[in-house]
Amino acid sequence: MSDQHPIVEDAELGPLVRATTELTDGDVLVSDWYIGGITTDGGELDLMIEGTSPDEIAPLLPRLREVVSRLDALRRVASDAVVTQFSTGDPEPHELEEAASDLTLETIEASADGTIILHLTDGCGEHFPDGYWPAVHLGADDRVDQVTVET
Secondary structure, eight states: OOTTSOOEEETTTEEEEEEEEEOTTSOEEEEEEEEEEEEETTEEEEEEEEOSSHHHHGGGHHHHHHHHHTHHHHHHHHHHHHHHHHOSSSOOHHHHHHHHHHEEEEEEEEOTTSOEEEEEEETTSSSSOTTOEEEEEEOTTSOEEEEEEEO
């Protein structure tokens, strides 16, 4: 990576690099995100941190580290929130359990405003159409602010 887009080495989160996409004509688009990945007992997770420089992402890293340290609890908060959002009534305990095993955390996004967004995938393919996934937006206190469906 060039001096223009330096790699951020984080002891807990690993290397974080500026996200780029190479087009078929060879041009490279540089995104307004740093990306990385971590390995947890639940598998590989992608990290996205909004910012264009190390100085912009630095304030978001402590919050992201804290979220990663509490993933087991937050995975369940997220899956329960998805079921609750899309149920017509109070979800049954077995529905919450099924969702906890069917919905897999794939990406953790740290937005510049401090919001953490947990992007989930539908592991069994029965709950969301192909190409769509639920995203759970957490506020600073880890309370669910919003549940969305992304494409």
